[in-house]
Amino acid sequence: MSKNKLVVWLDEVGIEDVELVGGKNASLGEMIKGLSPKGIKIPMGFVVTAEAYRYFIRYNNLAEKIKEALKGLDPNDVFDLQKRGLTVREMIKGGEFPEDLKKTIIEYYEKLSEMYKRHRVDVAVRSSATAEDLPDASFAGQQETYLNIKGDETLLTAIKNCFASLFTDRAISYRESFGFDHFAIGLAVGIQKMVRSDLASAGVGFSLDTESGFRDVVLINGAYGLGEMVVQGAITPDEWLVFKPTFKQGYEAIIEKKLGKKTHKMVYGTTDEERVKIVQVPEEKQKQFCLTDEEVLKLADWIMKIEEYYSEKYNKWTPMDVEWAKDGELDELFIVQARPETIHSRKDHSKITVYKIIEPYEERAKKRLVQGIAVGDKVATGKVKLMYSLEDAKDFKPGDVLVTDMTDPDWEPIMKQAAAIVTNRGGRTCHAAIVARELGVPAVVGTGNATEVLKDGMEVTVSCAEGDVGYVYKGVIEYEVEEVDINTLPKTKTPIMMNVASPEGAFDFSFLPNAGVGLAREEFIINNYIAIHPLALIKFEEIKEKDPELAQIIEDKTFGYDNKEEYFIKKLSYGIARIAAAFYPKPVIVRFSDFKSNEYANLIGGKYFEPKEENPMLGWRGASRYYSPQYKEAFGLECKAILRVRNKMGLTNVKVMVPFCRTPEEGKKVLEVMEEYGLRRGDNGLEVYVMCELPSNVVLADQFSEYFDGFSIGSNDLTQLTLGLDRDSSLIAHIYDERNEAVKRLIAQVIKTAKQHGRKIGICGQGPSDYPDFAQFLVEQGIDTISINPDAVLKTTKAVYEIEKKLGLHDN
Structure with missing residues (x-):
């Protein structure tokens, strides 16, 4: 694929084109070419390439202005980061598209609409950085996604907003922390036909257990409506585990099902100002699983095939993080994204660090304050810091326990400094859980009542060393850490x-x-x-x-x-x-x-x-x-x-x-x-x-x-x-x-x-x-x-x- 192309179809690209179209789009193109013939359904779309992004930056003379705006940045100063990030994003949003680029984007959008027999098809517009979703690095979730986009001008605005999101506070902080040059990374934008999951359900799936790294299961999370609610951790999703070895032998190998708390869902909005909105889920529906067992097994089969395909491509075991959606109009499942999982695939399981609570169960049970889903297997102590917005970050001290309703991606600089993270909402695939895993910070998510029970300044112990359930205890609970090399x-x-x-x-x-x-x-x-x-x-x-x-x-x-x-x-x-x-x-x-x-x-x-x-x-x-x-x-x-x-x-x-x-x-x-x-x-x-x-x-x-x-x-x-x-x-x-x-x-x-x-x-x-x-x-x-x-x-x-x-x- 020519590195100078400004717009390309998804089925024209593959994983070798990351530098042009970004990890997300390269992966989608690879799947459309390699896995669609195997029965895996993936919506079609096109990509506004990283070359188009650089063309936009050059055309508007923004490079030097951005460098100047970021000069002397302290990534650990949340308010400095906010101020500079906003300045850069506004610069980009104020830019104009070169006429030839604008015309090409509209032409591709018209052709995509014709494919689906619509005047202007509704699309998802997703940012895809050229360094994200690689087998050994995770930039996922740092840029923006815009859903239910319809119409030429609305699409162009969404693309421009995606360009700007290369400089979200969290993305700037991440690149600064890991030594990435802001201009060595480009941003492509994927435009993909929307799956009408607002009328059904959506979620994520992993080809391994996200907590332990156990590789013989497929983990699937799902909820009603658009999948953003699952990713954001705004609700606790339904959860399934499918055991790969016996599933391959023809057994109905769902070995676990957990009903989530699906109180709300994200659906299409009705105006240009409100592209999506959040509505309540009827109580009867909340108590039902959002997928049938047959649909779960179909997804598990697809996720296993995706893992096998990428493992062959990369010539090593490559567990996958997959986003799925069910179209309520068509009553069909689709895969809308897939990326390599980057935490457990790099972990050396021959080295075991065991965190063990020493205090007897009966004694510590009396000190239990809240419980939820354990993320990781560590134990940490610290003082509670309640946060409802970034405004509360001014009093946050390194080593505090961050307690909130749900984390926002812009909080990542704070999350890096936390001893542990505790949230009211979210499941094991929500934003807080994903970031906590990457940072190696213990987290207890989906507690329901942490912000009510835990008070500012309270000393607590956060334990994720007792299985799937994580606990927050009052005071300091004694624990020990043992490191063992199994090979010895x-x-x-x-x-x-x-x-x-x-x-x-x-x-x-x-x-x-x-x-x-x-x-x-x-x-x-x-x-x-x-x-x-x-x-x-x-x-x-x-x-x-x-x-x-x-x-x-x-x-x-x-x-x-x-x-x-x-x-x-x-x-x-x-x-x-x-x-x-x-x-x-x-x-x-x-x-x-x-x-x-x-x-x-x-x-x-x-x-x-x-x-x-x-x-x-x-x-x-x-x-x-x-x-x-x-x-x-x-x-x-x-x-x-x-x-x-x-x-x-x-x-x-x-x-x-x-x-x-x-x-x-x-x-x-x-x-x-x-x-x-x-x-x-x-x-x-x-x-x-x-x-x-x-x-x-x-x-x-x-x-x-x-x-x-x-x-x-x-x-x-x-x-x-x-x-x-x-x-x-x-x-x-x-x-x-x-x-x-x-x-x-x-x-x-x-x-x-x-x-x-x-x-x-x-x-x-x-x-x-x-x-x-x-x-x-x-x-x-x-x-x-x-x-x-x-x-x-x-x-x-x-x-x-x-x-x-x-x-x-x-x-x-």
Whole structure:
């Protein structure tokens, strides 16, 4: 393509033309040529090139004037930046188009309108800098976009405004910070047919998880109306995760769905002064997802194809950041932009920095002020600075915690100085989240009420180190930071697995060296994702008669699901699937729910279905519930959730485990109930394990081996029941010790019996992490696997290796 061309069609350019048309337009042209034939729909358009921009600057004699206006600029002085930036932009907006350039733009606009059989087609006018959207730099979002532009003069004004936006405050600041010459970068303008998403929905998609960098998922965000609301963070969008490996195998691999808070949407305005406007979304629509599952999977397929295409082009893995829109008139999906993702593609996952909160959960929970979506995985402390506009920046000090409703792109110079960022609104793909990731600053977005709860000058700790949910705590919470190079960790003979309770942290944990998940507890998912007693969902009609107020609470939580049981099944399946996907294809052992009756009673509606027991720890729990006529239906929902994960999502690495199974006869009954609900041992390779946490499991291990594929030693309960003590009692805490000889003899016995009967056996208690001598004992006995909490993986891996070396299991 000639570098002197002033206007070109999108399908004439490709990624080699960035210097002429900018990254955004080069990418669009590349996709139209390379991906449209594969069924990906991209609206047509044309580009007013960077050469046209330079021609405009020369024609109006603006270069020297701009240099003079920026001379001596301090990019950290927000008000100096504002003043100079405004001066430059007004200069450019006051310029005139050369007549030949003006005529060419109008001709191209007329031809584009003819393509779509319109007198003057409505277009999006987007700035595209010649240095943006490169695989190793992100200038995205620094220039302006104008939507619903129609008519010759309106188009020319929008193009001129785009030229001016090369000198937005944020763009000037960014270039100054990274040492880019303001005149080494040009600006092209893309003019593209608008997709009527104001009548439907729009959003963004990434070909990886934006928080952890986990590359095996597609993340899609969406909301009603034009996509700017999602990008700006003005609303919290709907969110989906699609698991790439099983989707490629033909499974319906949506492994997570989260309903957003889509209170408003951006639609077309009705006047030249108001090209777009924001209106309220009806309450019923707010509670519905803005895309169907079929549309989500179609988008995921397109995003994966875009990633594959660009990875081949750049000859390296190139995750993509994609903007999509659904046309409400045509009822069709379109891709309107795509750029390389620039944060995680450059991150070295062999180097792990782990932020760990030291203060006990119960203690810090009392100090929790607000929570929202965690961006990043760091922890920071600082004093709150509330900001409602840039006027408030005069009191902002480096190291303050920026708290606001939502960030504005012009705030980036302030954001760079913040210890952390907290917003009321926004999702994980909003402006605040994107900038925070790029700056490496922890952020908690979409809190809903941060500006009401947090006060100026208040000292707080912002934690993004606890999974997908980010918290703001009152005061300074103690934490530690550990840096590890995974390549330096030794390889153990004994596989080290992980205990994972929270699905939110699973993608991050997957980067730790591991052999899979030895214990995934359903209780956390039921408590935090579902919160309703399963029998209250099954017997909802009875609840309605007994307690209309409670019934309304259940109705509100389950809105959007076909029935109440589906709510439980899908929510549980999404939680399990996220963990299973994180470690796929390694084994993930999911333990069926092991709440005690008092814990079940705390779930919504639980009081109507749970007995009052004197000692719930030794009462109606685990296996005894699953075949009981009073609870069997509820257990059936758990079976259906596992079936959904394995058969619909394709995550056949999931195995299941039965807790607190007192007798082999109980084990047999549980297997019969599982089969009744479609979950049959052996089908599709399903393995069923049993917890070894009662002395009877050890004594009768040979008989349990007839019904189960393996054992997992729960050393906490086994110690408690062997020594006949309450592990929660401080009065006898000095007796509680997994290393007691009686406990060790039982463990040695069950390992020996399991091996004699060809059954796998591991341990999922805390003991091996806390006591190296206990870990040594387990290795000596020939334990198959050791499963520990993620925060102990690095320490335990090193310890087990040293033990194995001492036992002569390694050559060196």
